Amino acid sequence: MERGRLFLGVDGGGTGCRARIEDEAGTVLGIGLAGPAATRFGIERSWDAIRTAFEGAIREAGLGRDEIAALSAGIGVAGLGRKGALEAFQAIPHPFARISIATDGLVACLGAHGGADGAIVIVGTGSCGIGRVGGRDMKVGGYGFPISDEGSGADLGLRTLRLALRASDGRHESTPLLREVMSRFDDDPTEVVAWMDKATATDYATLAPLVFRHADQGDPAGRRVVQVAAAHVDGLVRALAERGAARVTLIGGLSSAIEAWLSPDVRRRLSPALGDAVTGAIILAGRAPL
Incomplete structure (x- = not known):
C-alpha cells in the first residue's frame, strides 16, 4: 500500500x-x-x-x-x-x-x-531562552554553568550550597533547608569542598527538588533562592518578548516547579506547548x- x-x-x-x-x-x-x-x-x-x-x-x-x-x-x-x-x-x-x-x-x-514564530525558555539542569521570529533565530543566556544558566537547577544548587556554608560559619541564619543540605555532607564544610572539586552541573541540580520542597513549606532560605531563580527566568521570558516573540512556552524538568514563582505579567505571557x-x-x- x-x-x-x-x-x-x-x-x-x-x-x-x-x-x-x-x-x-x-x-x-x-x-x-x-x-x-x-x-x-x-x-x-x-x-x-x-x-x-x-x-x-x-x-x-x-x-x-x-x-x-x-x-x-x-x-x-x-x-x-x-x-x-x-x-x-x-x-x-x-x-x-x-x-x-x-x-x-x-x-x-x-x-x-x-512551526510558527515563538520562543521557549528551557528550565532544567541548565537554562536558556530560544526563539524564532520572522525567520530570525534568537538566543538569550544558556552559555553554560556556572558562568550562565541563571535560574536553572544547577544554579539553584550552587546558591543553596553557598548559603549553607555561610550558615555553617554563623554568617547566615540557619534554616531547615540549610541544615538538611549540610547533613548530606556530615555537617563538614571540607566535605562540601571535596565534593565541589568533582561536581558537575547535574550534581548541583540534584539539590533543586529539595530547595523547592522547603521553599513551598516557607523556609526563608529556600524562598530566597527560588525567588532569585524565578527573577532570572522572568528576565529570559521578557527579553524574548521584547525581541518580538508573541508566544513564549516554558519547558524543561523544572518548568512546572518554577512557574508558580514567576511574576504575574510573565505568567500571562506563557502559552502551552x-x-x-x-x-x-x-x-x-x-x-x-x-
Whole structure:
C-alpha cells in the first residue's frame, strides 16, 4: 500500500535520544529510543545514538529500502553550537533523501509552536531562552554553568550550597533547608569542598527538588533562592518578548516547579506547548505543520 511521503524526526538530547516516523497526516508509524546524543560526548558517539534511535523507528515502521531512501529527516542535537559540530554531522553519510540538522533547542521551539514564530525558555539542569521570529533565530543566556544558566537547577544548587556554608560559619541564619543540605555532607564544610572539586552541573541540580520542597513549606532560605531563580527566568521570558516573540512556552524538568514563582505579567505571557521536540524535528524535515 502506498503510504505517501514520510518524515523522520530525531531529538538528540543530553539525557537521551528519541526518534519518530510520521506521514503527512501526522500518523505515527514507528518510534525509536537510544542514549544521549550531545556533542560533549563526541560526534561519533552522538551519531551512534541518533542512528540507534532512527533504526529502531525504521524497524517498527517496517520500511523497505526504497522508503528509507525517500525519507526526509530532521535531527536536533544538543550542543550543536560547538565550533565545527554542525559541519561534522553534515559530513556523516546517511541513507535518506535529505537531512536537516539543527540544535535541540530550535527543534523544541518549532515543536512548541507548531512551526510558527515563538520562543521557549528551557528550565532544567541548565537554562536558556530560544526563539524564532520572522525567520530570525534568537538566543538569550544558556552559555553554560556556572558562568550562565541563571535560574536553572544547577544554579539553584550552587546558591543553596553557598548559603549553607555561610550558615555553617554563623554568617547566615540557619534554616531547615540549610541544615538538611549540610547533613548530606556530615555537617563538614571540607566535605562540601571535596565534593565541589568533582561536581558537575547535574550534581548541583540534584539539590533543586529539595530547595523547592522547603521553599513551598516557607523556609526563608529556600524562598530566597527560588525567588532569585524565578527573577532570572522572568528576565529570559521578557527579553524574548521584547525581541518580538508573541508566544513564549516554558519547558524543561523544572518548568512546572518554577512557574508558580514567576511574576504575574510573565505568567500571562506563557502559552502551552503545541508539540514536543520530535514534532519540531519533523517540521524541520519539511512536513507542513498540522
